Amino acid sequence: MTDTTQKPIRALFCAAVTQNFFDLPASEIGAVWAATGEMLKGIRAIPGVTILGTLDDDETMVGTSPNGWPWTFYIMADVADRAAAIAVCNLFRTTPVGEYRLWKYMRIEARLGRELVIPA
Numbered sequence: 879m880t881d882t883t884q885k886p887i888r889a890l891f892c893a894a895v896t897q898n899f900f901d902l903p904a905s906e907i908g909a910v911w912a913a914t915g916e917m918l919k920g921i922r923a924i925p926g927v928t929i930l931g932t933l934d935d936d937e938t939m940v941g942t943s944p945n946g947w948p949w950t951f952y953i954m955a956d957v958a959d960r961a962a963a964i965a966v967c968n969l970f971r972t973t974p975v976g977e978y979r980l981w982k983y984m985r986i987e988a989r990l991g992r993e994l995v996i997p998a
Contacts, residue, residue, distance in 0.1 A: 886928070886956035889963050890989040891921075893970075894943035894950045899983040906976075910983045913975040920969045926958025927966060950984075963988050 899910055922929060933952040943949055957963045967988055973980040 884958075885992070886958060887960065887963065887990050888993045889955050889957045889966070891953040891955065891963075891966055891986060892949040892989065893952070893984055893986045895984055896982075897942050897944075900942060902983075909975050910980075913973050913980050914984070917969045917973045917980055920973065921953065921955075921966050924962055924965050926962040928956045930954045930956060949987075957990075960990070963990055 899907070902910065921927060931954045933954075935948055935950055935952070939948045939950060953966075955966075957966070967986050970981040970984060970986050971979055975983060
């Protein structure tokens, strides 16, 4: 008998605020935060995505992440498949911020793997 249950893929979504965000006048920053909130709610709503935990590094990491590290925030999740991880990343391409999309102000990278099992 073959086990047909597929284990979820462990995903670490790493997101960073870009220089475009910091170049905004103060009066336009609120729209980016509102879009970010919508994007985060959108992640939770994607079928096959279970958020395991989050980490917001904004108090000890100030400014952009031009080299990819450190990131501004992280989301650890189990995803049903690669398509679900792609759907999370796609929210940065599709979430509107005025006439632009969120990816003008933030970037994301997904690291996919399996759960690291720690022996008892």
